[in-house]
Amino acid sequence: MSQSHQVGHLELLRDRHFGPLFWTQFLGALNDNLFKTAFIFIITYGVLAETHDGARWTPMLNGLLILPFFLFSAMAGQIADKLEKSRLIRWIKLWEVAVMAVAAVGFLTSNAWLLAAALFLMGTQSAFFGPVKYSILPQTLSADLLISGNALIGTATFLAILLGSMGGGLLMETGSVSTVTAVLLLAISAAGLAASCRIPAAPASDPGLRFDWNPLRQALSVCRDAARDPLVWRAILGVSWFWFFGATLLTLFPTYGRNVLHVNEQVVTVFLMTFCIGIGLGAMLCSVVARFRLAMGLVPAGALGLSVFAFDLFFASLAFEPTVGLAGIATFLASSGSARIVIDLLGLAICGGLYVVPLNVLVQARAPVDRRSRILSANGIVSALFMVVSAGMTLGFASLAIPSVLTYLVLALMNAAVVVYIFKQGPELFLRLVVFVVVRTFYRLRVSGLEHVPEHGPVVLAANHVTYVDALILSAALARPIRFVMYYKFGEMPLVGRFLERARVIPIASARENPELLQEALDDIAQALQDDEAVCIFPEGALTDDGEIRDFRRGIERIVARTPAPVVPMGLQGLWGSLFSRARKRFRLWTKIRVRVGTPIAVSEVSALRVRERVAALV
Numbered sequence: 001m002s003q004s005h006q007v008g009h010l011e012l013l014r015d016r017h018f019g020p021l022f023w024t025q026f027l028g029a030l031n032d033n034l035f036k037t038a039f040i041f042i043i044t045y046g047v048l049a050e051t052h053d054g055a056r057w058t059p060m061l062n063g064l065l066i067l068p069f070f071l072f073s074a075m076a077g078q079i080a081d082k083l084e085k086s087r088l089i090r091w092i093k094l095w096e097v098a099v100m101a102v103a104a105v106g107f108l109t110s111n112a113w114l115l116a117a118a119l120f121l122m123g124t125q126s127a128f129f130g131p132v133k134y135s136i137l138p139q140t141l142s143a144d145l146l147i148s149g150n151a152l153i154g155t156a157t158f159l160a161i162l163l164g165s166m167g168g169g170l171l172m173e174t175g176s177v178s179t180v181t182a183v184l185l186l187a188i189s190a191a192g193l194a195a196s197c198r199i200p201a202a203p204a205s206d207p208g209l210r211f212d213w214n215p216l217r218q219a220l221s222v223c224r225d226a227a228r229d230p231l232v233w234r235a236i237l238g239v240s241w242f243w244f245f246g247a248t249l250l251t252l253f254p255t256y257g258r259n260v261l262h263v264n265e266q267v268v269t270v271f272l273m274t275f276c277i278g279i280g281l282g283a284m285l286c287s288v289v290a291r292f293r294l295a296m297g298l299v300p301a302g303a304l305g306l307s308v309f310a311f312d313l314f315f316a317s318l319a320f321e322p323t324v325g326l327a328g329i330a331t332f333l334a335s336s337g338s339a340r341i342v343i344d345l346l347g348l349a350i351c352g353g354l355y356v357v358p359l360n361v362l363v364q365a366r367a368p369v370d371r372r373s374r375i376l377s378a379n380g381i382v383s384a385l386f387m388v389v390s391a392g393m394t395l396g397f398a399s400l401a402i403p404s405v406l407t408y409l410v411l412a413l414m415n416a417a418v419v420v421y422i423f424k425q426g427p428e429l430f431l432r433l434v435v436f437v438v439v440r441t442f443y444r445l446r447v448s449g450l451e452h453v454p455e456h457g458p459v460v461l462a463a464n465h466v467t468y469v470d471a472l473i474l475s476a477a478l479a480r481p482i483r484f485v486m487y488y489k490f491g492e493m494p495l496v497g498r499f500l501e502r503a504r505v506i507p508i509a510s511a512r513e514n515p516e517l518l519q520e521a522l523d524d525i526a527q528a529l530q531d532d533e534a535v536c537i538f539p540e541g542a543l544t545d546d547g548e549i550r551d552f553r554r555g556i557e558r559i560v561a562r563t564p565a566p567v568v569p570m571g572l573q574g575l576w577g578s579l580f581s582r583a584r585k586r587f588r589l590w591t592k593i594r595v596r597v598g599t600p601i602a603v604s605e606v607s608a609l610r611v612r613e614r615v616a617a618l619v
Contacts, residue, residue, distance in 0.1 A: 016200065018141060018152075029161065030167075030188060031100065033164025034167050034188070035119070035181075037167070038171050038181045039115050039119060042107075043061075064123060066384050067123065069127045069380050076129075078211055078212065080131045080135055080376075081372070082209040084202065088132055092128050097193055100188075103119075104181075104185055105182075107178040107179075108182055130376070130377070130380045135367075135376050139203075146364065147287055151353075152283075154280070154353065154356070155280035159280060162277070205372055225371060232363055235362040236378060239356055239359045239360060241386065241415075245306065247387045247391070248393065248411055249275070250275065256408070257271065260405045261320060261341070262324075262327060263328075267328065271342075278349020278353065279349045280353065282349065282350040282357070286354060286357040296358050297433030298357075299354075299359060300423055302355030303415065306351045307412050313344040313345065314406075317408070320335070393407075397410075442591070443590065443591050443592075444590050444591065447477045447478075448595075450479060454566075455479070459535075459566055459600070460537065460567045461568050463572060464619055465542065467579075471484045477595040478597075481533070483535045484537075485525065486507060487509070490507075491505070510541070526563045535565075539553055539612070549615065549619065552609070552615075557607060560603055564603040567606050570598065571595070571596040571598070573594040573619060
């Protein structure tokens with residue numbers, strides 16, 4: 001059963017619907033990274049280093065991890081849609097126990113080929129777990145908790161990467177690395193299996209699905225299916241770009257640290273810690289903003305931050321003066337410019353969390369229920385493809401002897417192109433976030449009755465008109481994006497007009513001033529309502545001169561008669577006499593204001609007089 005109330009992170013972790021899934025995911029990711037890191041270390045520095053070339057094995061091992069996502073993601077999506085999900089997760093976790101048993105034998109016998117086989121099987125297990133893990137979330141959590149759930153899952157994943165990577169390195173310092181590693185892998189996989197047994201049942205999305213055993217055909221099929229919804233497909237490409245960006249950044253950490261900054265592996269580990277912690281902070285920040293349902297506005301903000309910090313990391317690295325020899329943590333942190341580099345890495349990671357979590361939620365929320373797992377498997381396939389391209393780019397740059405710091409510059413420029421694309425596709429998302437921050441900074445805004453505004457479908461919002469910034473206040477107060485209807489002369493003002501155009505404001509004039517523009521505005525309003533958007537009008541037609549509500553014009557009747565939609569009355573309180581009203585009695589920061597939202601008025605009952613009475617009652 002989905003949760004429908006707002007809860008804190010700790011309470012969500014204790015919830016019987018979400019908690020077991022969280023720990024199952026965390027323990028699985030921890031085991032994956034512990035195994036991979038320990039394997040790479042012993043083949044590079046340990047008992048296998050004398051008989052195997054670590055420089056050649058490491059790229060092969062990374063390939064073994066990515067290959068299963070190409071081969072099996074589509075199949076995994078089909079299975080996750082066809083079967084009951086909690087039982088499927090338990091079978092996958094049991095599979096993990098078996099794989100870790102193979103890995104344990106490989107460590108105890110120092111058999112690199114057996115360990116490589118186990119690594120491939122582990123990647124396959126992850127490929128099957130991905131679609132069911134993310135598709136069960138919308139069945140477990142309500143829409144208002146989906147961002148928080150994804151934020152916690154994302155934080156757990158990167159924390160597991162951090163702990164697993166550090167743990168794999170620490171195991172090298174033990175006298176019996178193979179034995180300790182084997183025991184830990186089996187213990188963690190058993191704990192993950194135990195956690196999965198507590199996941200509540202989640203019904204199959206499409207139990208009648210006909211299974212397609214051809215992996216290539218099914219992979220193309222799920223990608224075409226995902227591309228049917230342009231918004232979902234763009235979100236998948238956005239998530240994949242995040243993995244391209246992150247994979248490139250992390251892959252270059254060792255060479256960047258050694259060749260550019262002249263630091264040792266301990267400092268590189270600090271870089272990894274900083275990045276993983278930052279991703280978690282960004283994800284948690286998403287969950288804080290989620291209660292205002294503005295998380296999608298974080299996507300362009302996060303993308304912009306990625307380029308800003310990547311550019312600054314490039315210039316900070318050029319300005320950094322390395323020491324002679326490889327510096328340790330204390331020496332690096334004492335060096336001039338080190339704080340700037342660490343801040344840039346932390347900023348990159350935080351912006352990455354802000355960017356990717358809302359996109360993951362968008363794919364989950366918009367994907368059709370009966371095909372959700374398959375859509376999510378397309379996400380895995382495309383992300384894996386982007387990571388392969390990332391590996392190819394870094395290898396190509398390395399073969400051309402291009403310094404890693406220049407690769408970071410190339411990455412910043414590529415991301416800048418992504419930022420431009422995002423802003424062209426949906427500038428109103430970022431503008432709405434900016435408006436929210438500005439309004440919440442200048443005013444103590446209180447909102448009541450928000451539940452009366454439907455989350456989906458056409459609706460006409462009608463409010464009293466007190467100040468020149470009423471539209472900004474309502475935009476910050478309400479959960480869903482709004483198309484405002486505004487006097488056309490505002491659009492003729494320098495800079496303001498460009499802002500209103502980006503915010504998709506509908507300009508309007510009176511019949512006496514410009515009848516053609518009035519008709520065009522009514523057409524735009526009708527089209528917006530037909531597209532299931534929310535349209536806000538100020539039926540007084542002008543600001544109040546004395547703080548009292550003017551008579552409402554009958555344009556609202558024409559709008560509803562042409563395109564039937566419920567009318568939601570809203571009242572603005574506390575704004576008369578403020579800076580942007582016609583009284584202008586005072587100006588002070590954090591003025592207490594309130595937006596009150598009334599119950600919807602049925603289409604058959606809409607009239608200018610009735611809507612005015614309802615708004616007046618709220619004021």
